[in-house]
Amino acid sequence: MLTKGISIISVLLVLASTLLAACAPAPTGGSNWLLCASDSVGILAFACEPTPTPVPPPLSAAAAPANAPMVTHIIATPKDLKWADVPSLPKGAKIAVIEGPLTEAVPFTVRIRLPADFKVPAHWHPAIERVTVLSGTFNVGMGDTLDTQKTTALSAGSVIIMPPKTNHFVWTNEETIVQLNGTGPWGITYVNPADDPRNQK
Ligand SMILES: [Cu+2]
Numbered sequence: 001m002l003t004k005g006i007s008i009i010s011v012l013l014v015l016a017s018t019l020l021a022a023c024a025p026a027p028t029g030g031s032n033w034l035l036c037a038s039d040s041v042g043i044l045a046f047a048c049e050p051t052p053t054p055v056p057p058p059l060s061a062a063a064a065p066a067n068a069p070m071v072t073h074i075i076a077t078p079k080d081l082k083w084a085d086v087p088s089l090p091k092g093a094k095i096a097v098i099e100g101p102l103t104e105a106v107p108f109t110v111r112i113r114l115p116a117d118f119k120v121p122a123h124w125h126p127a128i129e130r131v132t133v134l135s136g137t138f139n140v141g142m143g144d145t146l147d148t149q150k151t152t153a154l155s156a157g158s159v160i161i162m163p164p165k166t167n168h169f170v171w172t173n174e175e176t177i178v179q180l181n182g183t184g185p186w187g188i189t190y191v192n193p194a195d196d197p198r199n200q201k
């Protein structure tokens with residue numbers, strides 16, 4: 001009888017300590033600790049609120065390690081975007097990375113802002129390029145040489161999707177913002193290497 005009582009108590013102790021261990025306070029705040037404590041006082045079988053995984057810094061190139069499953073949501077308003085120069089595009093273009101990083105085999109979402117009267121010579125990318133025009137006019141054409149007479153004017157709301165290694169070119173006559181979605185690793189190769197701003201140092 002006594003042995004049975006002790007073994008039941010030890011089982012309960014193990015359960016309680018397991019629950020408390022699972023409810024360790026989140027590094028970002030202690031609110032769920034309180035929630036856990038009240039749960040363990042009440043019904044032991046109740047699981048506590050899962051500890052939120054630390055949020056990887058969004059809008060940052062160091063967001064998540066390669067192939068990591070997405071663990072949290074990303075919300076970005078236009079004022080959250082951090083615009084930076086794009087060494088692989090002619091001077092004047094800016095990029096804001098929302099999801100990435102572009103260098104890894106993970107989904108990415110970036111915004112590209114092109115100034116007015118801007119040209120991107122013929123180039124290709126190693127992965128599918130999905131472009132959504134958010135503002136301005138994105139004039140895009142297919143082929144090996146930039147020809148402003150052979151482009152389609154894509155206004156805000158337009159979409160273009162290109163397979164990997166599709167030679168294409170772009171020009172603008174007004175400031176234009178597009179969103180790129182794809183899966184990295186991303187890159188840009190100019191048909192004519194002399195067009196590559198990275199070669200023009
Ligand atoms: Cu492109």
